[in-house]
Amino acid sequence: MLPLPSEEEGAFIFRFPGGEKMDFLTQFFQVIANMSAASLAQHIVNGISLGSLYALIAIGYTMVYGILLMINFAHADIVMMACYFAFFGITVFHIPWYITFVGVIVATAALGVVIERTAYRPLRDAPKNSVLISAIGASFLLENLANYLFSGRPLRFPDIPLLSQTITVGSVQIQAICLVIPVITFISLLVLLHIVNHTKTGMAMRAVSKDYEIARVMGVNIDRVISITFIIGSSLAAIGAFMWGVRYPGITPLLGVMPGLKCFIAAVIGGIGNIKGAVIGGFILGLGEVLIVAFFPQLSGYRDAFAFIVLIIILFYKPTGLLGEKTTEKV
Amino acid sequence: MAKTQTVLQTDSMTMRFGGVTAVFQLNLDIREHQIVALIGPNGAGKTTAFNMITGVYTPTEGDVIYTAPGEEPVKITGKLPSDIAKMGIARTFQNIRLFKDLSVYENVMIAKHLHLKSNFLSATLHLPWYNKEQRQMEADVEKLLRSVDLWELRDEKASSLPYGKQRRLEIVRALATNPKILLLDEPAAGMNPKETEELTEFIRQIRDEYNLTIFMIEHHMDLVMEISDWIYVLDFGMLIAEGTPVDIQNNSRVIEAYLGVDEDAES
Amino acid sequence: MSKRNMILTVVGIIVLFAGACYAQFELDSYLRRIINLCLIYAIIGLSMNLTNGFAGQFSLGQAGFMALGAYVVGVFTVPVELRSNVFYAVPMNPLIADIQLPLWLALIFGGLLAALVAFLIGTPVLRLRGDYLAIATLGFSEIIRIVITNAQSFTNGALGIKDIPTINDVRYIFLATAFVFIFVTCLVNSSYGRAFKAIREDEIAAEAMGVGLFHHKCMAFMLSAFFAGIGGGLYATLLGTVDPKNFLFTLTYNFLLIIVLGGMGSITGSMLGSIIVTAGLEFLRVFDEPLEIFGTTIPLFRPGFRMVIFSLLLMVCVLFWRKGIMGTEEFTWNKFVAFCKNPFKYFMRKGARNNG
Numbered sequence: 001m002l003p004l005p006s007e008e009e010g011a012f013i014f015r016f017p018g019g020e021k022m023d024f025l026t027q028f029f030q031v032i033a034n035m036s037a038a039s040l041a042q043h044i045v046n047g048i049s050l051g052s053l054y055a056l057i058a059i060g061y062t063m064v065y066g067i068l069l070m071i072n073f074a075h076a077d078i079v080m081m082a083c084y085f086a087f088f089g090i091t092v093f094h095i096p097w098y099i100t101f102v103g104v105i106v107a108t109a110a111l112g113v114v115i116e117r118t119a120y121r122p123l124r125d126a127p128k129n130s131v132l133i134s135a136i137g138a139s140f141l142l143e144n145l146a147n148y149l150f151s152g153r154p155l156r157f158p159d160i161p162l163l164s165q166t167i168t169v170g171s172v173q174i175q176a177i178c179l180v181i182p183v184i185t186f187i188s189l190l191v192l193l194h195i196v197n198h199t200k201t202g203m204a205m206r207a208v209s210k211d212y213e214i215a216r217v218m219g220v221n222i223d224r225v226i227s228i229t230f231i232i233g234s235s236l237a238a239i240g241a242f243m244w245g246v247r248y249p250g251i252t253p254l255l256g257v258m259p260g261l262k263c264f265i266a267a268v269i270g271g272i273g274n275i276k277g278a279v280i281g282g283f284i285l286g287l288g289e290v291l292i293v294a295f296f297p298q299l300s301g302y303r304d305a306f307a308f309i310v311l312i313i314i315l316f317y318k319p320t321g322l323l324g325e326k327t328t329e330k331v
Numbered sequence: 332m333a334k335t336q337t338v339l340q341t342d343s344m345t346m347r348f349g350g351v352t353a354v355f356q357l358n359l360d361i362r363e364h365q366i367v368a369l370i371g372p373n374g375a376g377k378t379t380a381f382n383m384i385t386g387v388y389t390p391t392e393g394d395v396i397y398t399a400p401g402e403e404p405v406k407i408t409g410k411l412p413s414d415i416a417k418m419g420i421a422r423t424f425q426n427i428r429l430f431k432d433l434s435v436y437e438n439v440m441i442a443k444h445l446h447l448k449s450n451f452l453s454a455t456l457h458l459p460w461y462n463k464e465q466r467q468m469e470a471d472v473e474k475l476l477r478s479v480d481l482w483e484l485r486d487e488k489a490s491s492l493p494y495g496k497q498r499r500l501e502i503v504r505a506l507a508t509n510p511k512i513l514l515l516d517e518p519a520a521g522m523n524p525k526e527t528e529e530l531t532e533f534i535r536q537i538r539d540e541y542n543l544t545i546f547m548i549e550h551h552m553d554l555v556m557e558i559s560d561w562i563y564v565l566d567f568g569m570l571i572a573e574g575t576p577v578d579i580q581n582n583s584r585v586i587e588a589y590l591g592v593d594e595d596a597e598s
Numbered sequence: 599m600s601k602r603n604m605i606l607t608v609v610g611i612i613v614l615f616a617g618a619c620y621a622q623f624e625l626d627s628y629l630r631r632i633i634n635l636c637l638i639y640a641i642i643g644l645s646m647n648l649t650n651g652f653a654g655q656f657s658l659g660q661a662g663f664m665a666l667g668a669y670v671v672g673v674f675t676v677p678v679e680l681r682s683n684v685f686y687a688v689p690m691n692p693l694i695a696d697i698q699l700p701l702w703l704a705l706i707f708g709g710l711l712a713a714l715v716a717f718l719i720g721t722p723v724l725r726l727r728g729d730y731l732a733i734a735t736l737g738f739s740e741i742i743r744i745v746i747t748n749a750q751s752f753t754n755g756a757l758g759i760k761d762i763p764t765i766n767d768v769r770y771i772f773l774a775t776a777f778v779f780i781f782v783t784c785l786v787n788s789s790y791g792r793a794f795k796a797i798r799e800d801e802i803a804a805e806a807m808g809v810g811l812f813h814h815k816c817m818a819f820m821l822s823a824f825f826a827g828i829g830g831g832l833y834a835t836l837l838g839t840v841d842p843k844n845f846l847f848t849l850t851y852n853f854l855l856i857i858v859l860g861g862m863g864s865i866t867g868s869m870l871g872s873i874i875v876t877a878g879l880e881f882l883r884v885f886d887e888p889l890e891i892f893g894t895t896i897p898l899f900r901p902g903f904r905m906v907i908f909s910l911l912l913m914v915c916v917l918f919w920r921k922g923i924m925g926t927e928e929f930t931w932n933k934f935v936a937f938c939k940n941p942f943k944y945f946m947r948k949g950a951r952n953n954g
Contacts, residue, residue, distance in 0.1 A: 315730065
């Protein structure tokens with residue numbers, strides 16, 4: 001299971017709302033009173049780095065949905081496989097971490113393309129539900145493969161001292177990786193936006209996501225565009241996975257599931273198909289999750305529910321997402 | 332022509348998609364028992380108008396007002412398509428939307444569902460009052476299918492029917508909802524002159540037999556001119572003319588709009 | 599249904615029930631357990647088929663609804679005197695500590711609770727077009743599990759509930775399964791079943807013909823959850839214990855395989871799919887053990903291989919055999935009789951119909 005404090009921590013006592021409302025509020029005020037600027041800053045940094053990780057993974061979901069109108073369920077499991085690849089590169093084969101980093105990106109991108117070719121491409125003309133089932137099947141297969149090949153025992157992501165060392169800024173203690181993650185996310189986002197907005201390939205990608213049929217008729221090589229989309233999405237996922245592993249070192253076959261769900265929700269919140277939206281959605285969920293647990297520690301068992309509550313709210317008030325555009329179906 | 336009751340009225344109905352105005356301040360007035368045609372070049376906004384009337388799109392501005400014969404006018408702007416169908420407005424689709432994998436029989440039976448009063452429990456347990464409703468539905472469907480020579484084909488999959496029969500099935504399915512007004516979207520599309528003639532007769536027949544008002548989008552001018560009591564002409568989303576077939580045939584703006592686009596000249 | 603078919607159906611059920619009696623008295627408890635599990639999985643597979651196959655709404659929430667049903671049964675059927683033993687870490691919440699229900703009532707309450715939760719999830723999500731239902735139901739399935747894990751005074755949290763009175767009686771479970779299957783068959787053959795199929799075929803046309811989309815989608819979703827809850831409750835009585843870890847979302851994938859294999863949109867298919875998957879899950883266990891041929895251990899066979907094969911099976915099915923065994927067709931007495939009269943002619947006609 002995830003090393004995140006979902007099930008393993010204490011505070012399981014279910015507080016019955018009616019009878020102990022006062023207690024809930026008093027607890028809240030106590031938390032605020034005891035929170036120093038330093039610990040608040042710590043929480044915000046944690047939230048931003050979690051948000052950045054979510055953003056990186058959410059981009060993969062939103063790009064694939066924008067072009068193929070399908071939820072790539074296997075995306076979350078690609079993150080998981082990337083962690084395993086990193087583990088094998090560094091811990092088992094003793095390759096230096098910076099080389100493994102590049103290798104993991106390449107391997108993960110390749111995996112993404114393989115999945116697209118075998119599981120999604122043959123079903124491009126099939127009814128929508130079929131490709132959804134195929135995505136689930138691919139996800140299921142990856143999870144079971146990981147369980148079979150690497151056993152279900154949690155493995156420990158290799159420690160990279162440069163990134164996991166603690167840095168002191170003022171009175172705040174932060175892991176170096178927490179500062180690295182937003183920076184890398186920002187750089188990746190800039191590179192990606194440049195590709196999408198200023199290159200011919202990017203223009204092809206935007207054309208396909210706007211109107212698949214017309215783009216094909218106009219001579220855009222659909223297969224190539226889709227492959228590139230998967231390469232980009234998987235590479236970003238690999239980068240995210242690597243940093244995720246440094247931050248949360250427990251690797252299990254189901255590691256990607258809950259973050260995957262949240263990242264898709266992040267993409268929906270920001271407007272499915274919209275890259276900037278996915279990033280914004282990622283930050284909203286990351287920051288929100290961390291801050292809620294910071295201010296209401298008794299809710300820490302329910303931290304995963306936060307994303308779904310935000311999803312429901314968005315679906316009620318702005319179903320197309322924050323940056324999404326209303327598309328009308330031709331009848 | 333005696334003054335007849337308005338069944339369907341649109342009041343400055345407008346549809347904007349982002350920066351594109353598909354339909355602009357359309358005013359329609361469709362009278363009881365009339366056959367009214369909506370014509371215009373491709374892309375003029377005709378199907379969009381249909382979609383606004385039937386609730387698939389919510390008009391950006393303006394209203395749609397429906398008056399069932401013998402009842403008060405009701406604003407149906409923005410209502411759900413299923414509610415609008417229940418009130419008595421039925422339609423067919425430009426690209427034929429039959430339930431492909433279901434049989435001919437099931438396609439028409441489904442159109443009877445909206446008037447079902449029994450709840451799902453009564454239906455599942457086949458309680459007496461549900462069985463009574465079911466038998467009535469079956470009788471109605473048989474009558475409808477026999478009237479268009481589709482009864483023998485009732486167990487065939489809808490997608491296996493030839494094109495002409497599919498179009499007929501779609502019309503009959505819409506009729507099964509017991510509508511007061513029937514909206515037909517290009518019912519003669521793809522038909523040869525003989526089939527078009529049969530369709531013309533058929534439309535007149537169902538209008539008389541079922542006491543309907545008919546509002547249709549059509550490109551086949553012989554059908555339109557032959558059968559319509561009133562014609563509305565749309566171009567670039569705006570109403571450019573309305574009147575009797577004679578008026579429209581001699582209207583210069585209409586001729587201009589249609590220059591080179593008259594499908595009838597090609598077929 | 600013609601008189602002949604009705605008689606055949608009743609006779610068929612009696613024959614099957616006799617089979618259940620035979621199984622109950624002659625077979626050993628291991629086989630009985632597998633048969634019971636197969637029947638329970640058939641119920642839940644059918645419930646999933648109701649939304650996914652018949653109404654065309656892609657839901658992945660069966661594990662969560664099962665969990666709700668299982669926990670209602672778990673919480674309310676453990677005898678009161680044994681409860682303090684089970685809830686040893688955190689005492690059971692006084693509101694429910696003394697309520698003990700007979701199994702049939704707990705099953706129904708479990709189903710109703712699941713249906714209620716389905717309503718709450720469905721109300722925001724079913725109004726929208728799109729794939730959001732899949733993600734939302736998957737997520738809520740996990741959330742239900744999280745809530746169960748945290749609400750320790752109600753559910754004993756991660757410790758799970760044991761000492762649930764077990765029923766390993768094939769006849770009881772057969773009757774429950776027969777009831778569910780007959781109910782769903784009658785529903786599907788009624789006007790409402792046709793409405794569901796219309797929504798699956800073409801939502802826009804269905805709506806234009808007066809079928810209220812949200813109303814009917816919600817109905818299918820709630821019914822599906824109800825039966826999944828009942829299945830979950832029966833599952834709890836089969837195992838005798840419940841644990842949040844039993845109801846991971848990956849459990850839902852088993853049911854997905856059942857309906858894809860059997861045919862999405864076929865009631866008969868759900869039963870066939872369940873037989874194959876349950877039997878397979880059991881008898882393929884051998885793949886998880888090291889296999890020795892001529893003294894050498896083949897490294898392929900170790901724990902986890904069985905599930906790899908199952909996921910491959912799901913992929914192969916959806917890629918090459920989308921219709922599954924039955925497609926959207928059912929076993930009918932008419933077809934059976936035609937087959938019996940002249941098997942060769944039956945297949946020739948079937949081939950002609952498929953190619954025509």
